[in-house]
Amino acid sequence: MRHLVGKRAFIVALFGALLLAPSVTNQYQTFVANLILLYIILSLGLNLLIGFAGQLALSNAAMYGIGAYGTGLMMAHFGFPYWAAAPCGALLAMGLGTLLALPALRLSGIYLALATLAFAQFTYWVMTHWTDVTFGAGGFVPPRIDFSPLPVNQEQGIYYLSWILALLLYVVARRAMESPVGRAFVAIRDGEVAAQSLGIDLLRYKSLAFAMSGFYAGVAGALYCGLLGFVGPESFDLLQMILHKGAVVLGGMGSVVGSVIGGTLLTVLVEITKEAKFSIEIAFGGLLVVFVLFQPSGLIVFIRKWLPGWDERLHYVPPGTAPPVQAARTAAAEGDD
Amino acid sequence: MVKPALAVRDLSVSFGGVTALQDVSADFPSGEIIGIIGPNGAGKTTLLNVICGMNPPDAGDVFLGEHRLNGMKPNRIAALGLRRTFQSSQLFAGMSVLENMMTGLHLMGSTGLFGAILRSRRMREEEREMRERALQSLDFVGFRHFADRPGSALSFGQQRIIEIARTLIFEPKVVLLDEPAVGLSVNRVAELDTLLRRIRDERGVTLIMIEHVIRLVMGVSDRVVVLNSGRKIAEGLPDEVRRDEAVIEAYLGHQAHA
Numbered sequence: 212m213r214h215l216v217g218k219r220a221f222i223v224a225l226f227g228a229l230l231l232a233p234s235v236t237n238q239y240q241t242f243v244a245n246l247i248l249l250y251i252i253l254s255l256g257l258n259l260l261i262g263f264a265g266q267l268a269l270s271n272a273a274m275y276g277i278g279a280y281g282t283g284l285m286m287a288h289f290g291f292p293y294w295a296a297a298p299c300g301a302l303l304a305m306g307l308g309t310l311l312a313l314p315a316l317r318l319s320g321i322y323l324a325l326a327t328l329a330f331a332q333f334t335y336w337v338m339t340h341w342t343d344v345t346f347g348a349g350g351f352v353p354p355r356i357d358f359s360p361l362p363v364n365q366e367q368g369i370y371y372l373s374w375i376l377a378l379l380l381y382v383v384a385r386r387a388m389e390s391p392v393g394r395a396f397v398a399i400r401d402g403e404v405a406a407q408s409l410g411i412d413l414l415r416y417k418s419l420a421f422a423m424s425g426f427y428a429g430v431a432g433a434l435y436c437g438l439l440g441f442v443g444p445e446s447f448d449l450l451q452m453i454l455h456k457g458a459v460v461l462g463g464m465g466s467v468v469g470s471v472i473g474g475t476l477l478t479v480l481v482e483i484t485k486e487a488k489f490s491i492e493i494a495f496g497g498l499l500v501v502f503v504l505f506q507p508s509g510l511i512v513f514i515r516k517w518l519p520g521w522d523e524r525l526h527y528v529p530p531g532t533a534p535p536v537q538a539a540r541t542a543a544a545e546g547d548d
Numbered sequence: 549m550v551k552p553a554l555a556v557r558d559l560s561v562s563f564g565g566v567t568a569l570q571d572v573s574a575d576f577p578s579g580e581i582i583g584i585i586g587p588n589g590a591g592k593t594t595l596l597n598v599i600c601g602m603n604p605p606d607a608g609d610v611f612l613g614e615h616r617l618n619g620m621k622p623n624r625i626a627a628l629g630l631r632r633t634f635q636s637s638q639l640f641a642g643m644s645v646l647e648n649m650m651t652g653l654h655l656m657g658s659t660g661l662f663g664a665i666l667r668s669r670r671m672r673e674e675e676r677e678m679r680e681r682a683l684q685s686l687d688f689v690g691f692r693h694f695a696d697r698p699g700s701a702l703s704f705g706q707q708r709i710i711e712i713a714r715t716l717i718f719e720p721k722v723v724l725l726d727e728p729a730v731g732l733s734v735n736r737v738a739e740l741d742t743l744l745r746r747i748r749d750e751r752g753v754t755l756i757m758i759e760h761v762i763r764l765v766m767g768v769s770d771r772v773v774v775l776n777s778g779r780k781i782a783e784g785l786p787d788e789v790r791r792d793e794a795v796i797e798a799y800l801g802h803q804a805h806a
Binding site: 382383386387389390391392393394398400401404405406407408409410411412413419423 | 600602621622623626627631632634640641642643647650651652654655660661663664665667671674675678714718
């Protein structure tokens with residue numbers, strides 16, 4: 212019975228449903244299902260960085276954009292086929308993402324957030340203004356993608372590619388976080404000085420966190436370029452960053468499977484609010500505030516509570532929920548510890 | 549004398565004109581417990597921070613056995629076999645006690661990200677060995693039953709003991725303890741006394757301890773170093789130091805003689 216409600220069963224059911232989705236849904240619904248796969252990848256990548264390694268970076272939308280622009284521009288300017296252009300886009304985002312680890316060695320918390328936000332705004336500015344290369348604010352349409360000899364058109368090809376990559380990147384994230392790498396990330400988040408005193412190299416593991424996160428966002432960007440058949444700067448603005456952060460916080464900081472849940476729910480919520488003509492900015496800004504204030508560990512906490520078979524190690528302790536040291540000291544002094 | 553496990557030579561550190569350490573030299577003999585005492589602001593924690601690489605000295609040298617530690621990052625120094633604890637509890641709150649202990653063995657891991665992703669046989673074997681050694685280390689302090697608890701769920705005193713166990717897991721040569729007895733009850737201090745002796749005698753680790761609980765530090769230390777205003781004012785056996793004029797003056801002031 213335990214396995215019926217376990218993590219593995221959930222992942223199998225969700226990805227099974229997503230695999231079958233194109234054959235039972237209309238074109239719009241397939242598009243949304245594909246977006247779900249992209250936001251799972253984005254949310255996984257951002258969670259590695261902010262939920263596990265504790266680096267509050269606001270550059271994920273920029274990395275997403277760099278992946279999309281990198282892919283689209285290689286196709287548009289140099290005639291690269293998609294299979295060659297997409298890795299270029301993903302690796303470019305990974306490379307630029309890794310460079311952001313350098314300020315992260317000196318800055319933390321709100322200062323790192325501001326530095327990475329400045330980087331994101333700069334990226335947006337380049338996308339909008341470097342017209343000769345990026346085609347400017349109006350964006351551009353990359354060439355159609357040919358999946359031959361596979362018997363799929365562009366939409367189907369991108370869908371199944373997204374499905375494979377989302378599942379693969381989920382497994383990578385889960386395995387990496389259940390290894391010494393994951394423990395090094397969490398150690399840096401929970402106490403940089405103590406982590407270093409145990410032999411953990413901050414430069415190495417912060418770079419790795421930024422690189423992995425950049426790669427995930429870059430992959431999602433490369434897929435987005437193929438999904439939309441259009442690349443423009445407005446897809447990668449501050450709202451996009453809020454959506455990524457919202458997916459992570461909604462699912463649960465420091466929970467890999469939480470990111471799958473968060474990415475899925477967020478995409479569905481975005482589509483619902485679009486149909487209901489809500490203002491997305493207000494809805495998601497509000498959602499983020501409510502979760503950060505009242506449920507900073509995300510939905511994964513409820514799921515764990517409701518489903519006793521759900522074996523989930525929680526890697527995130529929100530500030531203020533640990534027993535206050537002062538009280539613990541008093542108890543210890545009275546000898547009843 | 550036996551070759552010291554750790555030695556500092558003519559260390560000087562100042563923070564924006566305030567002198568924290570001035571020309572401090574000392575040998576820390578292998579396999580001994582060395583207490584560092586002194587009034588508040590004497591430079592004790594600064595000395596520890598310099599030794600472990602968190603605070604580069606303005607002048608002077610630190611030697612760990614054959615290695616000159618100056619200019620090394622704390623993680624490099626940790627790899628050479630020097631570990632430390634802190635004044636406040638530094639267990640990682642998002643990990644279980646067992647994972648905290650396994651993080652102490654971080655440098656044992658050799659497979660990196662790709663080993664983890666592929667779940668290579670070597671990676672799984674290393675994980676199993678880390679787990680086994682973590683449990684053994686918890687046995688050493690009698691806390692195996694806490695293995696699956698979150699570190700933050702334990703009492704302050706228990707966290708301190710687990711932190712000490714986490715420094716031992718890598719089989720270090722030298723461990724620096726920054727006020728291990730702070731906030732502990734009388735009974736707990738007695739247990740800590742026993743534990744420190746066991747670490748010295750059974751594990752052969754050199755312990756360098758800052759401590760304000762005089763009964764503990766004078767009872768357990770083989771040798772005591774006294775700092776005052778950034779200078780070393782005395783060094784020797786606990787009984788010698790206790791009778792030292794300069795030490796009495798530093799702690800009690802001139803009126804004590806009146």
